[in-house]
Amino acid sequence: MSPQPQYLLNPIDYTQATQLLIILKNKGFHHLFRYENQVQCQNTLNLVDNEADPSIVLLIDIYRGQFNIYPLNSQVLTEFLDKIDWENGFLTPYKNHPNINWEEIYNRVGINRVGIDRHFKKTERVVFAGLLKENESYCIESLRKYFDQVRIDDEIFDSLVLPITNVQETINELKKNLDGNESLLTIEDAEKVSKYHLWKYKSDESINFLRLACSSNISGAYRVKNENGEWELASWIIHYTDGSIGSLYTDDKYRGKGYAKKVSSFIIIKMLENGYTQPYCYINIDNAASQKAMRGLGFQPATLTKWVIASKTN
Incomplete structure (x- = not known):
């Protein structure tokens, strides 16, 4: 035996x-x-x-x-x-x-x-x-x-967590940041998300993972009409398989318009609506823009990772 x-x-x-x-x-x-x-x-x-x-x-x-x-x-x-x-x-x-x-x-x-x-x-x-x-x-x-x-x-x-005392009150407050152009990402968005993805160790496997993330019922996208009158993905954020949110990005030509705040608010609402009570994210300590965006929404530092x-x- x-x-x-x-x-x-x-x-x-x-x-x-x-x-x-x-x-x-x-x-x-x-x-x-x-x-x-x-x-x-x-x-x-x-x-x-x-x-x-x-x-x-x-x-x-x-x-x-x-x-x-x-x-x-x-x-x-x-x-x-x-x-x-x-x-x-x-x-x-x-x-x-x-x-x-x-x-x-x-x-x-x-x-x-x-x-x-x-x-x-x-x-x-x-x-x-x-x-x-x-x-x-x-x-x-x-x-x-x-x-x-x-x-x-x-x-x-930085591992940042959003303290939640009342889920519905938090959702109501976050909805004030939205204007109706927010939506979920789709699998068709994966190619563009991958193009601008900032993973330091991106591999051939990354696109498959991003297709999965862009097909999730928790994500955030903001679309605007470009000069040709076509809807274009301007800003986005994804929900990772470990429950964190991240890869917040806004196309250079659309920066400074508050779109990052909108997609971040949208994805947090989606998390809360799906039963998550402690949204969290990882942000490079040197990424001043993302640090400002997430801390501005109430995220607090928990630990360094x-x-x-x-x-x-x-």
């Missing part, structure tokens, strides 16, 4: 992950507004070391394959990362796990399956997203034990 796989963490479903939030709060885990949004999106594979007494939770984005990790402290984080068998692929032991319906997951992600697939073989690339800045050095130290390239990015992102990307080339 072949030995049973050794699971570092145990998979839990949406209901269990939602219930786990109460325990995480009681144990003093930090910045759980991000965890709450991610779980609500139901776009993650949710893993925990001990459901009754957790010390670490890992949410893997099923569309992008990136890791969002919630450790109780830095020691737990280091011990966990040091145990991962990157050579065999992090998800390989879970391939036949009875509590994970891979067929259902692959049916959902479609052509975006490459993010998950990379963790079923020798791991050549891993992304830790929205990592608390204070945990960056511990993460890098551990990853360097296996990966020969670990990008130490100088970009730092980094993206850590590790790869193995030999």
Whole structure:
């Protein structure tokens, strides 16, 4: 009889992950507004070391394959990362796990399956997203034990959250910023959004993700008639699979007209109407325009975060 796989963490479903939030709060885990949004999106594979007494939770984005990790402290984080068998692929032991319906997951992600697939073989690339800045050095130290390239990015992102005390009052206030030209993005908008997308590490996979985001029932677009009398996309913002909003952009020729405020107000309303109670975003600390726009709508800084990307080339 072949030995049973050794699971570092145990998979839990949406209901269990939602219930786990109460325990995480009681144990003093930090910045759980991000965890709450991610779980609500139901776009993650949710893993925990001990459901009754957790010390670490890992949410893997099923569309992008990136890791969002919630450790109780830095020691737990280091011990966990040091145990991962990157050579065999992090998800390989879970391939036949009875509590994970891979067929259902692959049916959902479609052509975006490459993010998950990379963790079923020798791991050549891993992304830790929205990592608390204070945990960056511990993460890098551990990853360097296996990966020969670990990008130490100088970009730092503010994690901003919008405090909500009364949902309907917030919606009513945000509607004052709208003029009726706001709408959802469509899949046809993805090409233009991709053209101006400011991801530092954009890849061939990015357009597939943006088509997904532009087809979502949560997004923001502002259209105006151009000189030819045709409706043109002037400003936009998207809802990411981790529950955050971002990639706020206004075409250069339409800047200074307040369109960014309109699409931001529109997407927040859509979030609240869809049951999200803690809208949040990541904004580069040096992006003065976006910082001003989101803080002007009431977003408040919660923590500084980094993206850590590790790869193995030999």
